[in-house]
Amino acid sequence: MFYLKFPRLSQTSTLRKQPADIKNAPGAYAKWRLLKDSWARYGVIGGGLAVIVAVVLIFFYLLYVVFPLFIPAAVEPVSQFDVPEKALGKTLLLAIEEQNEVAGRFTDSGQVVFFEAATGKTVSIQAVAIPEDAHIISFAQGSPINEGAVIYGLSDGRAVIVKQQYKITYPDNKRVITPSLEYPLGEQPLILDEAGAALEKIAVQVGEDTTTIVVKTADKIRLTSFEKVQALFAEEASFNRTDSVLDIPAVEVADILIDKEGRKLYLVSSDGQLSFVDISNQGSPAIKQKQNIMETGKTITSTAFLNGDLSLMIGDSTGLVSQWSMVKDGLNRPAMQKIRVFKVSDRPVLAINSEQRRKGFITMDADGYIGIYHSTAERELIKERLSTSLPVAAVISPRANALLVQSENGKMHFWHVENKHPEVSLKSLWQKVWYESYPKPAYIWQSSSASSDFEPKYSLTPLVFGTLKAAFYAMLLAIPLALMGAIYTAYFMAPGMRQYVKPTIELMGALPTVILGFLAGLWLAPFMEKHLSGVFFLLIIVPLGVMLFAFLWQTLPKTIQQKLPEGWDAALLIPVILLSGWFAFAVSVPLEALLFHGTLRDWFKTELGIGYDQRNAMVVGVAMGFAVIPTIFSIAEDAIFSVPKHLTVGSLALGATTWQTVTRVVLFTASPGIFSAIMIGFGRAVGETMIVLMATGNTPVMDLSIFQGLRTLAANIAVEMPETEVNSTHYRVLFLAALVLFMFTFVFNTLAEVIRQRLREKYSSL
Structure with a gap:
């Protein structure tokens, strides 16, 4: 056996601090070196394993945060109860406030029934100021963003506008929601047709300063706007009224839609004709476009604005829902363009309701199915038959986390919706998407905007590029x-x-x-x-x-x-x-x-x-x-x-x-x-x-x-x-x-x- 001979170390050496038997015995010193080598080897191995563990933990943490994006949406039944105050008439509209506690049912008798959304217990019943000598012919809802106004078209050419409000108080530190009705233009009915003709179709948008109303009678399409004028020393405001008649045959119009800004008017016929009218100048509306948006043999069965009122969702008799958005044509003129289609059912689409804060919408079809979709992601999120009977009315809550549906058999169904990330899909992340107001599909990353109507654009492709x-x-x-x-x-x-x-x-x-x-x-x-x-x-x-x-x-x-x-x-x-x-x-x-x-x-x-x-x-x-x-x-x-x-x-x-x-x-x-x-x-x-x-x-x-x-x-x-x-x-x-x-x-x-x-x-x- 050979031993290495080391020179004698000085008194300041670390070896001098060791016991004398280690310091003076070559065999013991070799063992001490081997021990330090072993410690170094295990230290290096431990450090390498620690790096691997850290990398793996980073990966799984990223996966943990990302995974909820791809969890499918789900609905869960909360309760089922009889339609509140059924004797007060058929339901024209269901509404629900933000906390999902109080809902409202607007009936064809002019009554509004407010009830607890989860139990159906009546909270209050309020009557709309409908004149006794007239009855309701038409009904329409304005943009939910514009404070949830609705309008009643009457048989004598008059109309009543009413808004639902929910006041929140906290007596004894307990939240109490009190519903009420408000008349933005006064309780007196508005005369919209001086000849007293019945208002067969009606649409309204109530803004902060301007209210726009479009009505269809048997022979005319009328546009009326009320502009608020606030006097300098008076508390009450007055209104300047502007009336005009559109040069469009009334018999062809089956549905009327006004955007939330009160600048664009869309007139839809059941056979597929769409007319776009610029009403930014209320006194002289201009017809900008008229086109056929439906194939031969199909009829339009439902229409609705998507959130933001930049796109129209058109449901037809074959179970398709198509999205039409205003884009610029080859001559830089605005034109309606079909940007995507959803296959909802093989039966007609009965109704379309849009979410208030996202680009999602719900559908009801003739097979009794309720579907929830997201337009940008082109995803079918939920498709459920909530009852054996056909749905007759439905509303999704402002936060899109609750669904209230009335079925034909007189039952009301309250469902909890779990749908936190509908905007994300493989297509929206990696493929070209046709966004609203864009001339063609594109890869876009634009994650936020100052507007609540913003359409999120989460394409990772330009970032990878x-x-x-x-x-x-x-x-x-x-x-x-x-x-x-x-x-x-x-x-x-x-x-x-x-x-x-x-x-x-x-x-x-x-x-x-x-x-x-x-x-x-x-x-x-x-x-x-x-x-x-x-x-x-x-x-x-x-x-x-x-x-x-x-x-x-x-x-x-x-x-x-x-x-x-x-x-x-x-x-x-x-x-x-x-x-x-x-x-x-x-x-x-x-x-x-x-x-x-x-x-x-x-x-x-x-x-x-x-x-x-x-x-x-x-x-x-x-x-x-x-x-x-x-x-x-x-x-x-x-x-x-x-x-x-x-x-x-x-x-x-x-x-x-x-x-x-x-x-x-x-x-x-x-x-x-x-x-x-x-x-x-x-x-x-x-x-x-x-x-x-x-x-x-x-x-x-x-x-x-x-x-x-x-x-x-x-x-x-x-x-x-x-x-x-x-x-x-x-x-x-x-x-x-x-x-x-x-x-x-x-x-x-x-x-x-x-x-x-x-x-x-x-x-x-x-």
Whole structure:
């Protein structure tokens, strides 16, 4: 047995603190070393396992937050009871307040029955001020957003407008909801047809200052508006009235719809004719469009606005519900366009009701099924038969978490609805979607807006596209410079120069990316915009300058060339590159004016139709490429420098040139390390946040142009996560974006490791 003999340690040594038998016995000291080696080995193993566990926990936490997005919607019966106060007449409308505690039933006798939504217990009965000498002919509901107004059309040409209100008080710290009726234009019936003709169809929109009413009599379509005028010193307001008659045959109109702004009027006939009338000028309404929206053999059975009143939902006799939205045609004129169709049933669609705060809607068909759908996601969320009898009326609560349905057999059904994330589907996340008011389907990310009528746009495709685009342009700059620099530094550069160059480049990697992003956004982007032609000339003149200098250097006498130590050639190129760069920017201004008759940006715009954004992919490529270069350079240089010397010496001894040795021996042997360097650099580029956040403009557009901006997954999360509501759909979609980024890097790095191992096995025999 052989023992290593160690020199005697000083009194300050840690070994001196050990017991004397360990300090003086070589065998015991070897055991102490083995023990420390064992501790180090288990420490490394434990650290590696901890990293794996941390990564797995991150994955499952992301999955935990994202999973609720894909839980299907469900309904659960809460109660069933007889229709409250059935003797007061048939139900014209069901309504329910926000807390799902009090509901209302508007009857054809002019009574409003308020009752407890869960039990059917009557809370109050209130009579609408219907004159005794008239009876109700028509009934319509205004936009629920406009305070839930309804209108009664009477047999003598008059109408009554009433609003439902729910006052909340807290006596003894207990919530009490008190329903009531209010008359926004007064209790006196409004005379809408002076001849006293019956109002066969009616529609209303009650706004804060303007009320718009459209009625159909036997021979006319009348438009009446009331504009509130508040006197300066009077408490009560007066109304200015405007009347007009539409030049449309009344006999053709089966349904009337007014948007919530009171600017657009839609007249629908049962045979499929749709007329769009601009009523923004109440005194002179203008018919903008008239078209057939129904195929031969089909009839319209139900109509309703989708939330926001930008789209019409049309149900027909074959069980289809089509969504029609106003878009611009080829001549930039507004026109109704069918953007999607839902197959609801094989029987006629009896009624359509829209959600008040989302782009969802419910349907009732002739088979007795109640369906809940979301338009943007194109999802059928729920389809249930709530009773053996046909439904005659239904309402979904303002928060879309309760459903109240009256069936034909005189029963009322109250259901709880679990439908938190209807906006998300595979189509809305990854495919083109035709959004309201857009001319065609598109990939759009626009997660929020100031309007409650906003249609969320959660397409991850432009974010993934922006992530790959930013990484591509960064790697396009970084890979050639980093790899060529690594090859030269490791194989051609003198050791004395290498000891300065390598640490300097590696030190660049320690520069915070927020500093790079700051410089890119505030200095580099304006500089490149101003000197765009100089940037392109730089790519031409600098390589030509280096090649010209190399040629001239080769023509110099050998005595002069030999004065420069071998491996220090790159030092001579520093002033050449600096001078070439200065010359490129100096000559770019006159050459730009000569060749392009102005600026290069204007030439791109006028001749090629390519726009230029100041913060674009080119700026990101330069800034992020600068951040990625140290990573790729350091790993690749170590791999090349570690190639065994006997391989290079043997290659040179067999007659290969230095360049042949590099390209056919060194690079192949170092290829696993070089490939790892590229993959790690690519992963760095994909996950980069601050540079793309500050230098791209954060525009989620899908444009391959290097002059257009972008938005990446990482930057999007950083921008929007602080503003989103916890556990909302937006919040979970952002976590889904993080999961997509996590899975992307995981899969890509796994494939990279497999390829690296195969390269190592292939060239290990060299």
